[in-house]
Amino acid sequence: MNTEHLIHEYLDGTLSSDQQGELFAMLAADEMAREELTSQIRLQTALRKDYAAVVVPADTAAGIFSELGLPVPGAPGIGAVSGATTSSSGTVAGAEIAAPVSTVTGASTSWDYRRIIPLLLLLLSFAVVYSGRDIVHQLLYGTAVVQSTSQQPSQQSSQQLTQQSTISSSPLQSHLSDRQPLQQRPSQETSNSEQVVRSYNRLRRTTSGSGHDNAEGTAEKQQEAFTPPVYDVTTTERFGGYDIVLSSAPTIQSPEIVRQRTTEFSAVTPLAWPAASPLPMVLDGDFELIARSAAFRTSNPEPDLVVGPIMDQPWALGIHYRLSDDHVLGIDGGMERLPQEFTRVDFGVPTVYRQAPVIPWVGLTYRLDVNDARLFSSVVPSASVTAAWTQIGPMARAQALLRFTPESRMSIFLGVEGSLTAYPIQSTFFTTSILQVTYGISYRF
């Protein structure tokens, strides 16, 4: 074997240790041998640079994916510098064609920060809606938000109808008054009406017993023309855990009556949410639309095989009907990625499958709102269970939530959700259980 071949095998990594000694002796003694070594190293370096300079043309790569009907990725090789790629079977010495990449152990348990983005968007949208509720009210109803006053009204026209707001300290009482038909309400509005009528009659008796000038006569005519109203425009709205009664009532130019009303209506809210639903009254307050998502998932089998993009977020929508103040029934549906691990016999060969398909589900939900256990007057603990069905098998879901209702109609909630899905594979049932933090928003109609 000549010197050139020895050098070639040395650079090739196939030269034996004995021959290496022989080569090194040659290199030490022979200038031509050293030049040959330099020459072969240069050639090897040139070939590696040539290899690194190879670039897959963008149209060639795109042609593959378009031919297969797949989305063209923004991956290396498509308009990218090929030198930046990290080929696993490239020029690393000793690399085999076989098994050039990692194993399954890399299945990630790390949390993708992008999963918090929907929650942030949800909170941001809620903040926008909350701060812009005046504008929303204007858009929905075309009028300004009712601005009530705790000041004693004075010198208003005797026939002017002024909208006032009252607040009931008992949510239960207000709720009952809201639920019952108007004519059956034992509410204080009826007694108010009676008091107004009585006061009006007293006023008539007082004024009819004395002499009058023309102005007084005009006022009396106006008062005689006044008919005590029926309190049939009372509605109830929930705000921060309190039921706010909005009513239309006459203000009569009488200090006695005004004082009486001022006493009764002393606690007023400076701002009220829409007094009526934009939908027909048959829906008023009984239906809820719910949208929610989840984060911080853990599952068995775990972990998720795929850390997907933002659209991989589990989501659910629901429409719920409020049977009573505490009991809610509804339909929920959504989609989420379901990690699966099961064994199936294919062509006589048992094969373990690990996958995480995105599956839709739909189910019937019962929810219990524990209003008696309110926290900070506007946070209601609630629990719900859902019997759902998926395309692969039955699913059971359960939630424990805290519902924050800063407005009468809108709520945001945060809680924990668990689900169990069973699916038959060749007569054997396998299960997937998921535990996750869920959050969302609801709106009452």
Add this chain to the structure above:
Amino acid sequence: MTTLSDTDLFEHLRMATPDAGVAFTELYRRHHHWAYAYCLKVLGREEEAKDVFQETFIRVYRTAPQSDNPVTNVAGLIMRVCRNLCLNVQRDRKTTVEIEDVHLVVDTHHHYEKDELLDLIDAALDCLDAEDREVFVLRMYHDISYDEIARQTGLTVAAVKNRVWRAKSRIKVLLAPVLSEFDRL
């Protein structure tokens, strides 16, 4: 997907799961560079290399569901498909081009730019016969072991070593006037 092994990714293709497209994209990302380099250096013609490269990955994707068992050496599978397609192209080409007709002329007085130097390597590779060229590319470009090359080509290890040495000697002679130029790259 980036954390899965080639075998697991190929399983998505084989079982035609909803994630098959994503799995294929990841397999492409891992293997496209060496596969295209192989096509380009073995065939020596860019248009033919593009066609073979595209056909290789399209075949891998479309024939995956026909596999009865999981594939443990996906890179080897891609290489087999790629090599067979290259052999088909070379077989068809032999009817029109004689390899002996290709020569390399190096101008020792010319100051070569980077692209020109790399083109010289391709021209030098063109001067090799197809069999020597293939084993030379597999060994010198892809750093594949002699045993694996022997398995892929059906030659003995000794024959592979001999061909690589022969090809390297030829290339070295052809590029000798400009080898020092490569230090600038």
